Amino acid sequence: MSLDRLIEGIARTNNPTVAGLDPKLEYIPDCILKPYIDQYGRTLEAAAEAIFTYNQGLIDALCDIVPAVKPQCAYYEMYGWQGVRALERTIRYAQEKGMFVITDGKRNDIGSTMDAYAAAHLGVTDVAGNGIEAFGGDALTVNGYLGSDGIDPVIKVCRQRDKGMFVLVKTSNPSSEELQDQAINEEPVYLMMGRQCEKWGEQLPGKYGYTGVGAVVGATWPQQLSELRYELPHTFFLVPGYGAQGGSAESVAGAFDKRGLGAIVNSSRAILCAWKKEGCPGEDYAQAARREALRMRDAIAAVIPVITLE
């Protein structure tokens, strides 16, 4: 009922990073894409098959050194139900390889509708008495604009099924300031939302001091990462914005506690496109991704305390 499995994966691999699986077609080498286009034409089926094959290669190359993957729903939805099927297959394949899956859907709604999202992504769907996992991720990102009515249904499923969630607190993008930095009762909205995470998390306590209700805080805001690490001692952070968006190892260091825990840093483009950046053939994309993931692991290890569960 928490993020303990994620934290144990981080300790096992000695690596507080997650690989974002945002499979734009332009990232996928021709050696993977072209055979499917030849077989299915320029269709959503071809794209979806290429995406799954590409993801399989990445997962195989990363699963012993990276504890988690974060598929971004948007890049699957854009390929229709065929793409959504590739998302489902990707989630299951990553879990078979022992990885923790954070489904990045930023879902939000209320009451029985939020029950439906929680069932879809973390829980079980009932069909005439038969319980079926629809997508089966391990944690889901959610948006808290609607308040507790949108969070409680997810907490319920997390408690029943040992899952976790990450609430948007301070997002990595420049215009996050429009609402998130505004002051309510002399505190910024992001801090108010963060305090809500602490409160919601009381219902999902974890073994290592962090609850099942994490927070999304961007790598582009080093000062806020440090501030929030201090203010929210039981809230685990998912940190996007490393690499392409400008976040560095130094800028995320403040997100971690004295045990080297407290955060997991996402990288998508740098890992997915490492083969292009290295100038190596498309056939080597997975090994290039592995080399980049190791560089990222080492860069972060250099600026945070040694990771320990004690």
Place this chain on the structure above:
Amino acid sequence: MSLDRLIEGIARTNNPTVAGLDPKLEYIPDCILKPYIDQYGRTLEAAAEAIFTYNQGLIDALCDIVPAVKPQCAYYEMYGWQGVRALERTIRYAQEKGMFVITDGKRNDIGSTMDAYAAAHLGVTDVAGNGIEAFGGDALTVNGYLGSDGIDPVIKVCRQRDKGMFVLVKTSNPSSEELQDQAINEEPVYLMMGRQCEKWGEQLPGKYGYTGVGAVVGATWPQQLSELRYELPHTFFLVPGYGAQGGSAESVAGAFDKRGLGAIVNSSRAILCAWKKEGCPGEDYAQAARREALRMRDAIAAVIPVITLE
């Protein structure tokens, strides 16, 4: 590049309401569900086929009297990619029958990820130079917590493809007060978000005075509906929370302008479950839905000005 097509549909049917297609299996009559269970077993396939058949019946019964449908993504995602396929089929079927489709996904993200959501739900996905509509809705609900970085990509697609959007402003649920009612610079968050809609909407002007950037405002907040109608003269409202959540015709009257325009009111459960409430056989579910839709149309007509585009 606006919500003009929706407004014209409202004027044509003389009906400012939208039928929410939230197809929980418990709403679906046995005469529809059971044959699919017999054929496919208690599977997601069976559920998805039943949902699509159920929706077809509703759309056939409503398309001449109701201008729009609002499928709620959560109730399709919970049935996996098979359910998402039923969503896609439902959207196309409703459009074939001349209905405007508001895809209720409350999607949100930034930059190229939001581009992907916009392409998925309103735009076109490129596969090796071939442009394909993945879901093809007419408008999408979105969550503005991330600021303009999450809205601009949708505006771009709306402009290119004559589509619209609705941003969450003041949601119908009780805990919307936790963030949305808090004061920033002496104005509540919902009003600040509403003013952003007016600003974003300047890029998508419409023929009838309303832009392509609408706002979601709950039927449960009559005072705020009137306040926002006054403060946001160019922003069209999508009003959930009528019926089951407690909103009445009287409580939504303030959302409309002097031409009977300015808002569309959603009803899901009351329409979908009319056959149960009326105590009629499942076979008559679609006609029961039609009767309920007519009652709702007449109840709202009684409290708003006569609808005119002039």
